[in-house]
Each structure stands twice: as C-alpha cells, then as structure tokens.
Amino acid sequence: MKHLHITLAVLSIALFIYRFTLMMIASKKLDRKWLKISPHVIDTFLLIAGISLAVKLHLNPMEQMWLAEKILALFAYIFTGYYTLKLARNKPMQILGFLGAMGWVMLIVRLAMTREAMFFG
Ligand code: HEM
Secondary structure, three states, rough: HHHHHHHHHHHHHHHHHHHHHHHHHHHHHHHHHHHHHHHHHHHHHHHHHHHHHHOOOOOOOOOOOOHHHHHHHHHHHHHHHHHHHOOOOOHHHHHHHHHHHHHHHHHHHHHHHHHHOOOOO
C-alpha cells in the first residue's frame, strides 16, 4: 500500500509538471483526452491510498497533526494546480500558480519524511 501511495504521488506530480510544460509551449497535446481524465483518477486514488494507509497504521488526523496538515496541503496542491491549468489567464499568472503548487508539494514531501507538523500544533 505504501509503494502504491508513493507511485501515485510521483505520477500526480509528474503529470502536473508535464501538463504545465505543454501549456507553456502552447502544445496541442494538452487537449488529449487521457491527459484530461488521468489526473482526476490518479489524485482520487492518491487520496484513497493515503487514507487507507492511515487507517491501516491506526493514524488518526485528529491526533497526528502532521497528517491533518498533509491532507489540507494535498487539497491546496490540487487547487493551486487547477488554478495554474484552468483559471490563470496569462503566462505570469500560470507561472505564479505553478510555483505555488510546487511549494505545497515541498511541504507535503517534508511532512511525509519528518512526520512532524510545520504549522499545526
Ligand atoms: C502529493 C501528495 C502526497 C505525497 C507526495 C506523499 C508522499 C508520501 C511518502 C513519500 C510517504 C513515505 C514516507 C516514508 O515512509 O518515509 C508517505 C507515507 C504516508 N502518507 Fe503520503 N503523500 C501524499 C499524500 C497523502 C495523503 C493525502 C495522505 C492521507 C490521506 C497521506 C498519508 C500517508 C500515510 C498515512 C503514510 C504512512 C506514514 C507512516 O509510515 O508512518 N499521504 N507519503
């Protein structure tokens, strides 16, 4: 389950960076159907795998603040990703959104490694 979780996380981040790159070079490939559907599927399973892992390891986000912070950071990453690819209307906004999303990724990876909350608790 842990390996599946990490694989899905790497896939999610790689796909986001790939789609951002395609958008920056105004590539038509961005319209491909699989690129529109797979991120939703992967992000959904990433969350499910994370929750399953937490349940299996008896980790409760109400007690483990790093886990609560990680779940919130995942939603922030998904939203900033959505902003970058859909809402941002010009290149500077898209680049800013991308940097924001990468900041959340850095927090998530740090939380995964240290299991210590940075902001909560
Ligand atoms: C982009 C998002 C995410 C990334 C990059 C990520 C990354 C990781 C990594 C690298 C590990 C292994 C840490 C280690 O064993 O040293 C891990 C473990 C774990 N993750 Fe995630 N994760 C993400 C999202 C989530 C979410 C949303 C949840 C909860 C719903 C979650 C729950 C867990 C749990 C419970 C573990 C096991 C911790 C332990 O072994 O004590 N993760 N994650």
